[in-house]
Amino acid sequence: MGTALIYDEEMTKYKLLWVDPACKIETPERLTVSYEALVRNALAERCISVPVREATNSEILLVHSEEYLEAVKKTPYMTLEDLKEFTLQYGDVYFHPNIYHCAKLAAGSALQLVDCVMTERVRNGMALVRPPGHHSQHSAANGFCVFNNVAIATRYAKQKYGVKRVLIVDWDIHHGQGVQYCFEDDPSVLYFSWHRYEHQTFWPQLRESDYDSVGKEKGAGFNINVPWNQVGMESSDYLSVFCHVLLPVAYEFCPDLVLVCAGFDSAIGDPEGKMCATPEIFAHLTHLLMNLAGGKLCVVLEGGYNLTSLAQSVCQTVQTLLGDPLPRLANLSGPCRSALESLQCVRSAHRQYWSCLKHAASLPPADISTKRIKLAEEEAKTEVGEEEKSTEEKVWPEPPKRFSPPVRCASVLPDDVTRPDGCKRLGADQDVNPLTASKLKDDDCDTLSRVITLVEKMEQNEICSGLALVCDVTVAMTQVVQHLTPDPVNRVLIVCVGNGKVPSHITRDGKTLVVQINSEETEDQNSKYYIPVFLKKGCSDTSGFMHAVFGLILPLGYEYDPNLVLLVRMPDSGVCDAVWQQLTGLLQSFAKGHTLVLMQENEKAFVGPTTSVLLGDPAPPLENRQAPNTEDLNVVERLRDRLQVNWNLLQTTSECTG
Numbered sequence: 001m002g003t004a005l006i007y008d009e010e011m012t013k014y015k016l017l018w019v020d021p022a023c024k025i026e027t028p029e030r031l032t033v034s035y036e037a038l039v040r041n042a043l044a045e046r047c048i049s050v051p052v053r054e055a056t057n058s059e060i061l062l063v064h065s066e067e068y069l070e071a072v073k074k075t076p077y078m079t080l081e082d083l084k085e086f087t088l089q090y091g092d093v094y095f096h097p098n099i100y101h102c103a104k105l106a107a108g109s110a111l112q113l114v115d116c117v118m119t120e121r122v123r124n125g126m127a128l129v130r131p132p133g134h135h136s137q138h139s140a141a142n143g144f145c146v147f148n149n150v151a152i153a154t155r156y157a158k159q160k161y162g163v164k165r166v167l168i169v170d171w172d173i174h175h176g177q178g179v180q181y182c183f184e185d186d187p188s189v190l191y192f193s194w195h196r197y198e199h200q201t202f203w204p205q206l207r208e209s210d211y212d213s214v215g216k217e218k219g220a221g222f223n224i225n226v227p228w229n230q231v232g233m234e235s236s237d238y239l240s241v242f243c244h245v246l247l248p249v250a251y252e253f254c255p256d257l258v259l260v261c262a263g264f265d266s267a268i269g270d271p272e273g274k275m276c277a278t279p280e281i282f283a284h285l286t287h288l289l290m291n292l293a294g295g296k297l298c299v300v301l302e303g304g305y306n307l308t309s310l311a312q313s314v315c316q317t318v319q320t321l322l323g324d325p326l327p328r329l330a331n332l333s334g335p336c337r338s339a340l341e342s343l344q345c346v347r348s349a350h351r352q353y354w355s356c357l358k359h360a361a362s363l364p365p366a367d368i369s370t371k372r373i374k375l376a377e378e379e380a381k382t383e384v385g386e387e388e389k390s391t392e393e394k395v396w397p398e399p400p401k402r403f404s405p406p407v408r409c410a411s412v413l414p415d416d417v418t419r420p421d422g423c424k425r426l427g428a429d430q431d432v433n434p435l436t437a438s439k440l441k442d443d444d445c446d447t448l449s450r451v452i453t454l455v456e457k458m459e460q461n462e463i464c465s466g467l468a469l470v471c472d473v474t475v476a477m478t479q480v481v482q483h484l485t486p487d488p489v490n491r492v493l494i495v496c497v498g499n500g501k502v503p504s505h506i507t508r509d510g511k512t513l514v515v516q517i518n519s520e521e522t523e524d525q526n527s528k529y530y531i532p533v534f535l536k537k538g539c540s541d542t543s544g545f546m547h548a549v550f551g552l553i554l555p556l557g558y559e560y561d562p563n564l565v566l567l568v569r570m571p572d573s574g575v576c577d578a579v580w581q582q583l584t585g586l587l588q589s590f591a592k593g594h595t596l597v598l599m600q601e602n603e604k605a606f607v608g609p610t611t612s613v614l615l616g617d618p619a620p621p622l623e624n625r626q627a628p629n630t631e632d633l634n635v636v637e638r639l640r641d642r643l644q645v646n647w648n649l650l651q652t653t654s655e656c657t658g
């Protein structure tokens with residue numbers, strides 16, 4: 001299934017008609033540079049173009065009041081003076097004779113996207129729209145927004161398709177208060193937003209944007225606000241929040257549909273956000289959401305005011321929706337102190353609502369809060385009349401080309417195992433490839449030599465990922481590592497699922513990082529590069545396993561930044577299909593998707609499900625949402641405490657930083 005792209009140049013046909021410094025950044029060029037970049041990078045042509053449509057009155061009334069809609073309906077006929085007058089009743093927004101038409105198209109685009117995802121005409125998609133929506137409210141326009149596109153789409157999906165649980169991820173740098181107001185008492189809609197806040201001094205300066213607004217009444221726990229109290233946040237800060245807050249909760253919530261308020265003013269260079277995360281981060285944020293809801297992901301443009309980083313970020317997002325390998329994120333430094341403080345506050349505020357957070361630390365002591373430091377700085381500044389901060393132009397490298405290897409997935413299988421049709425899908429040359437069709441009766445060394453060849457072709461970027469059935473995964477794993485180690489830049493992340501002895505020499509000199517999830521307490525080898533995760537209930541405990549994936553494996557993987565991932569399924573691991581597929585999907589975040597899966601010969605039943613995920617299909621949703629059992633949670637938390645001195649992305653509290 002493909003990726004939808006919804007765009008129409010009609011939505012570029014309104015603009016600011018008078019002087020208003022607060023609104024001049026919201027321009028038609030935002031849409032044209034984004035769409036042109038998709039065309040220039042040959043991404044638009046790979047999408048399924050879906051036409052826009054106007055949202056109907058009843059669809060708009062799913063969120064907005066009749067009086068508001070009636071008022072907006074009059075704007076096409078207003079004089080310039082009337083438009084200015086009409087605008088004054090709202091904040092930080094402007095009207096134009098054609099904005100009502102465009103606002104209906106923007107909302108209608110989001111509905112079109114929901115339709116083609118819910119009817120499975122496409123797997124996922126992006127709507128490039130303006131005016132944005134997440135600030136608009138029941139009876140008010142606000143923050144460049146007229147109708148709340150994503151809120152309308154959410155209500156529409158529930159009404160028309162009976163969707164039970166919707167996750168809304170708002171990665172725009174502003175708080176989508178309009179969305180929060182819409183769903184704060186609704187437990188069927190989980191709203192997550194991070195936003196520049198600076199202790200309520202940044203627009204829209206709302207008390208209810210802070211981390212302690214967790215939702216109301218039945219909706220308590222289903223509204224997650226992550227305030228950024230400093231500018232300059234980087235990819236590490238964003239990934240920490242995804243790994244330690246959003247993903248664990250999102251998987252526990254188990255949504256049927258995911259909508260993204262995709263504002264790119266959270267990217268480097270943006271005049272509003274003043275953050276430092278490069279556009280590649282959106283490739284990863286998108287990917288990390290793609291295994292939820294069976295891949296049903298609708299991305300709707302919100303903000304983004306630096307035309308360069310906006311266009312690059314849109315391309316990174318669409319390219320990931322299309323299933324292309326992700327770019328590596330270089331030298332992630334770990335979250336800054338202010339981000340850690342926000343992280344700790346949010347986790348603490350939501351501890352009582354989500355079992356994955358029940359072990360979260362309590363609120364940081366007020367005295368170390370960056371708030372006191374910040375307010376002290378404010379006083380200092382006013383005293384000495386600090387000169388205007390230089391608004392230095394941010395520069396960053398153009399994101400690297402994300403090229404897809406000719407073969408997406410190759411497999412080394414015994415004769416009696418039929419090659420999954422998925423591999424065949426990758427072109428006829430695959431059949432003549434010695435790695436797969438082999439008429440010889442292969443014995444073990446032949447298999448291993450083919451596995452090594454497979455790895456070499458991955459290194460040469462001829463093959464993206466691979467899967468091999470071998471007679472002994474430990475031997476195969478060791479052979480692969482020995483083959484690779486000489487090369488100085490090689491770093492291999494090895495994830496071993498299940499019990500079994502991992503040869504200790506394999507973790508020598510940091511060229512490999514081994515994380516083993518098992519149910520046997522191994523002697524406590526206190527090595528930085530061998531991390532045994534002992535789960536009392538073993539790999540069959542979905543919640544405990546996924547807690548280890550988000551709390552340990554993902555942060556470690558991002559910080560280690562390997563150029564190859566070995567996913568090893570130890571004999572009799574007991575891990576269930578869906579969890580195995582989720583892990584396979586999430587590990588493609590690393591090494592540009594170069595994942596080699598090693599399994600025992602007798603596990604042929606898992607070849608198909610594993611291959612489908614390596615080929616880019618979403619992993620099926622994890623149905624169960626029971627709490628991880630306490631001991632397993634304890635294990636992961638204790639491990640994180642012990643390891644975070646070496647691995648910064650494991651941190652979730654601000655106390656630990658000296």
Ligand SMILES: NCCCNCCCCCS
Pocket residue numbers: 022092132135143144172174203263265272302303304
């Ligand atoms: N100094 C006032 C600036 C107002 N900024 C409004 C930003 C709306 C963003 C929508 S994503």
Ligand SMILES: [Zn+2]
Pocket residue numbers: 172173174263265302303304
């Ligand atoms: Zn914004």
